[in-house]
Every structure is written in structure tokens, then in C-alpha cells.
Amino acid sequence: MLMSASLLTIFGRLADLRGRRNLYAAGIVIFGGGSVLCALSPSFAVLIVARIVQGLGGALMAANSMAYLIEIYPPTRRGFVVGLWEAGIATGSGIGPILGGAVIEASGWQGSFGMILPMAIAMAVAVPFAMKEPVRAPGSPRFDLAGAMLFGVGVASFLFALTRASVEPWGSPVVVGSLALSVVCVVLFVRVEGLVESPMIDLRMFQSRTFTSGNLAKIAGYLPFSAHGFLLPFYLKEVLALPPTGIGSILVALPVGMFAATLVSGPLSDRIGTRVLAPAGLVVQAIGCVILAIASPEMGINAPMAGLLLGGLGIGAFIAPNDSAILAATPRDRIGVANGIMGVSRTAGLLLGVAVGGAGLSARVVANGGQFLPAFHDVYWFIAVVAFAGVLLATVRDRRPA
Structure with missing residues (x-):
């Protein structure tokens, strides 16, 4: 969750500039590859790395799915699109644990990751036919790398602090230190965004x-x-x-x-x-x-x-x-x-x-x-x-x- 949330806005901006279809397809491939790596992990350390890879792929998909639908549907259908997308999220949240539990019981925890591969392959094959890239103006602005790095670290630090706050006091060094790092990154981010020609986030x-x-x-x-x-x-x-x-x-x-x-x-x-x-x-x-x-x-x-x-x-x-x-x-x-x-x-x-x-x-x-x-x-x-x-x-x- 931390990986995906930290990268969502960064990948969203990159897609605003460069297009969504290829990034979405890359997300499918990376997520599927990360799932296979999870299923084959020989150790806990490898599993952690594989989950990070999954988060990277998930962020690429999540950053582009709703945004793509908003681009291709007229504003008069915006509520329908958002509602359908959110209903899909709710369905996955409800069915995922149930289906995953059944698969784990039948074939072990590795099976819950392995079952993702056929779905990822089917989605990757369908993308070139199902997604049409809208025409974009030539000469896209440069991507704000400095702003992206500051934003990503700031968001990750903030969300990590919230995660740790559920298991240790808010005044603990880890929570306070993470929040302090987040504040520093936000201050620097605002300053950088005011200096660049094409900021990552238009404040x-x-x-x-x-x-x-x-x-x-x-x-x-x-x-x-x-x-x-x-x-x-x-x-x-x-x-x-x-x-x-x-x-x-x-x-x-x-x-x-x-x-x-x-x-x-x-x-x-x-x-x-x-x-x-x-x-x-x-x-x-x-x-x-x-x-x-x-x-x-x-x-x-x-x-x-x-x-x-x-x-x-x-x-x-x-x-x-x-x-x-x-x-x-x-x-x-x-x-x-x-x-x-x-x-x-x-x-x-x-x-x-x-x-x-x-x-x-x-x-x-x-x-x-x-x-x-x-x-x-x-x-x-x-x-x-x-x-x-x-x-x-x-x-x-x-x-x-x-």
C-alpha cells in the first residue's frame, strides 16, 4: 500500500505528459512478474522485494485506470464512470480475501500469487485492442524529476508514520522522525514547484x-x-x-x-x-x-x-x-x-x-x-x-x- 500510494501521483503526472496505455500495460507486466516472484520466493527477504515490485506495477495501473476512463467518456457520464470503477474496487476488496483464502487452503499461500499470472497475461494481451491512446499535443513539457522525488519521499514518510502509529505511540522516535521528514520534504517540494516551468503538481x-x-x-x-x-x-x-x-x-x-x-x-x-x-x-x-x-x-x-x-x-x-x-x-x-x-x-x-x-x-x-x-x-x-x-x-x- 505504501509503495502504490507514494507513486500514484508521480505516475499520474507522467501519464498526463506521455500517455496512459503503455504505462498501464507496463504496470500489468510488472505486477504479474512480481506475483510470480512472490509465488517462487525462497525466503522472506525475496518475498518483500517481490511485494515491492507488485506495488510498483499496481501503482502504474491504478494511476491510469480511472484517468483513462475519464478521458474517453464525456463529462456527462463522469459519475457513472467513477461509480463503476469504485464498484470494481469494492468487489475486489470483498471477493479477494475470500477467493485468496480458498486458494491458500487448496494449494498454499504461493497459489494466491500464482493465480494472478493468467489474469495478468489476459489483460496484457487485451490492452492494445481495448485501449486507444487519445491524441496529445506535440512537445510535452519536461517531467519534474526533483519535485517527483520530494513528493514521493514525503508521502511515503507520512504514510509510514501512520502505519507505525497503529502499533506504537505517536511520540515514538520512528513516528516523529517520519513525520518530520515528511514536513521537510513538503516544504522543499513547495519551493521547488514554484521554481520549475512545468511542476509535477500545479499548486x-x-x-x-x-x-x-x-x-x-x-x-x-x-x-x-x-x-x-x-x-x-x-x-x-x-x-x-x-x-x-x-x-x-x-x-x-x-x-x-x-x-x-x-x-x-x-x-x-x-x-x-x-x-x-x-x-x-x-x-x-x-x-x-x-x-x-x-x-x-x-x-x-x-x-x-x-x-x-x-x-x-x-x-x-x-x-x-x-x-x-x-x-x-x-x-x-x-x-x-x-x-x-x-x-x-x-x-x-x-x-x-x-x-x-x-x-x-x-x-x-x-x-x-x-x-x-x-x-x-x-x-x-x-x-x-x-x-x-x-x-x-x-x-x-x-x-x-x-
């Missing part, structure tokens, strides 16, 4: 309230979504004493709700606009958080089921119209960059959800004398506040219609 993009608030709302929306997946298994086990199969059957409500809402909200945003749908989705998600903040053993599975389903429906209703609004506020020659920044926002929200959930639950359990349920409630009240803050952010838009 004027952040003058758009839709673009900036939309990305902040994305972080606030994905934080509860991630926290659900981290915190609810503890509740279902510690409070309701459910077996692993029962826990899994309840957790599936989250991706199912997300998938269903995403399919509807995308096309609907093309018809009625994005201004109401995006904040409305986060309101639904926030209500789900409140339900979990008052959940009790007497409610049985009803409270977690309702909270997860509303969480999935809410984030699903929010994503497509919010992303569509962000992309509408982005210059067409910067779509790849915008897509990358949205990916960083999504990853930051996911990592913050785990960090806040883990650190918050541990701290509140201690503060509540070792009692789990009051600590769980405290954490979810905080998450509900974050969700409602996301609602406010999602209402901030530029004066012109999205």
Missing part, C-alpha cells in the same frame, strides 16, 4: 475549494470505513462471543453496502449533481457510527449489522459524487495528478482509521480500568465526530456547479 489546483475540501472529506470518509474493519471484529468476539465464521458473515455487510450504493450514486450524480449526494452519504455513515457508539450486548447483532451496513451504504453513496466533483474541478491535462492525489487521500484515511482505532482503543481500555465496551464506545464517539466533520467538508464547493 493552484488547491485554490479550488472543491478540490481541497473534497480530498479532506475523502480522508474523513475513509477513516470510519477502515476503523469498522479493524474494531468490529473485537466487539463481535469480546462482547457477543461470536465464532470466526459468524464474525465474517457480519463484516461482509460493509463491502456489500458500499458496492450497492456506489453503483447507484455514480449515475445518479450525473442526473442531479454532486452537491447533495456526497454530504448525504457521509451523514448516513455518521449515523452508523453513532449506532456503534451506543451498541450493547442486549442489541445482539442488530447494532453491528446496522452500523456496518449504514457505513458501507454511506461511503458508497459519497465516493462517486465526491470524486466526480473533484475531477470536474481539475484541468483536463492534470487528471492523472488529481487521481493520484485522491489515491493518497484514500490511503491516508484508511491508515488513519487503523491508527486511531488501535491507539484509541488501547488508551481507552486503560482509562476505563480494562473494560472493553466503554472504551469501544469512546472511540466510536470520536469516529462519529470525524464522520460529521466530513459532512461539513463535503458541502464546501466552488461557486460554479460541479
Whole structure:
């Protein structure tokens, strides 16, 4: 995740300048090759290297998939495209662990990587026929290598700090040092971008309230979504004493709700606009958080089921119209960059959800004398506040219609 998120914006800018089809095809080949290397890894060290290769290929694909669709479809179909793309992500997130688990049980962990190869080959063969490169103006500007390096290191340091914050204190040397490195890189990045003729990120993009608030709302929306997946298994086990199969059957409500809402909200945003749908989705998600903040053993599975389903429906209703609004506020020659920044926002929200959930639950359990349920409630009240803050952010838009 760190590798992909750190490179998304860089590869997005490179594709804005040089074209998407070849980079997307290269991503397929690299990802497939990394998967084979994972399956054949003789040691843990080789497996780590192979996973890094996978992340590189995944970043090339992720940086170009949605951006390519946005380029070839008219603006009136933008919500449909984003909704369909996000529904695919939700489907993969839901089916992947189930299918991977079945393959691992049948043929070992190597099989879960090996099964990717035939899919990668099929995709690589299809790319020349399925993807047509839009005509680009001759004489593309130079790629901002210095800015790309500073941005990549800064994002990687920031996301690494969030990752470590889920398992160690925020004041630990590793977390503080990573955050400090990230700040230094951001300061230098802003300075460099103001000096080069063709910056990697045109900082004027952040003058758009839709673009900036939309990305902040994305972080606030994905934080509860991630926290659900981290915190609810503890509740279902510690409070309701459910077996692993029962826990899994309840957790599936989250991706199912997300998938269903995403399919509807995308096309609907093309018809009625994005201004109401995006904040409305986060309101639904926030209500789900409140339900979990008052959940009790007497409610049985009803409270977690309702909270997860509303969480999935809410984030699903929010994503497509919010992303569509962000992309509408982005210059067409910067779509790849915008897509990358949205990916960083999504990853930051996911990592913050785990960090806040883990650190918050541990701290509140201690503060509540070792009692789990009051600590769980405290954490979810905080998450509900974050969700409602996301609602406010999602209402901030530029004066012109999205």
C-alpha cells in the first residue's frame, strides 16, 4: 500500500505528459512478474522485494485506470464512470480475501500469487485492442524529476508514520522522525514547484475549494470505513462471543453496502449533481457510527449489522459524487495528478482509521480500568465526530456547479 500510494501521483503526472496505455500495460507486466516472484520466493527477504515490485506495477495501473476512463467518456457520464470503477474496487476488496483464502487452503499461500499470472497475461494481451491512446499535443513539457522525488519521499514518510502509529505511540522516535521528514520534504517540494516551468503538481489546483475540501472529506470518509474493519471484529468476539465464521458473515455487510450504493450514486450524480449526494452519504455513515457508539450486548447483532451496513451504504453513496466533483474541478491535462492525489487521500484515511482505532482503543481500555465496551464506545464517539466533520467538508464547493 505504501509503495502504490507514494507513486500514484508521480505516475499520474507522467501519464498526463506521455500517455496512459503503455504505462498501464507496463504496470500489468510488472505486477504479474512480481506475483510470480512472490509465488517462487525462497525466503522472506525475496518475498518483500517481490511485494515491492507488485506495488510498483499496481501503482502504474491504478494511476491510469480511472484517468483513462475519464478521458474517453464525456463529462456527462463522469459519475457513472467513477461509480463503476469504485464498484470494481469494492468487489475486489470483498471477493479477494475470500477467493485468496480458498486458494491458500487448496494449494498454499504461493497459489494466491500464482493465480494472478493468467489474469495478468489476459489483460496484457487485451490492452492494445481495448485501449486507444487519445491524441496529445506535440512537445510535452519536461517531467519534474526533483519535485517527483520530494513528493514521493514525503508521502511515503507520512504514510509510514501512520502505519507505525497503529502499533506504537505517536511520540515514538520512528513516528516523529517520519513525520518530520515528511514536513521537510513538503516544504522543499513547495519551493521547488514554484521554481520549475512545468511542476509535477500545479499548486493552484488547491485554490479550488472543491478540490481541497473534497480530498479532506475523502480522508474523513475513509477513516470510519477502515476503523469498522479493524474494531468490529473485537466487539463481535469480546462482547457477543461470536465464532470466526459468524464474525465474517457480519463484516461482509460493509463491502456489500458500499458496492450497492456506489453503483447507484455514480449515475445518479450525473442526473442531479454532486452537491447533495456526497454530504448525504457521509451523514448516513455518521449515523452508523453513532449506532456503534451506543451498541450493547442486549442489541445482539442488530447494532453491528446496522452500523456496518449504514457505513458501507454511506461511503458508497459519497465516493462517486465526491470524486466526480473533484475531477470536474481539475484541468483536463492534470487528471492523472488529481487521481493520484485522491489515491493518497484514500490511503491516508484508511491508515488513519487503523491508527486511531488501535491507539484509541488501547488508551481507552486503560482509562476505563480494562473494560472493553466503554472504551469501544469512546472511540466510536470520536469516529462519529470525524464522520460529521466530513459532512461539513463535503458541502464546501466552488461557486460554479460541479
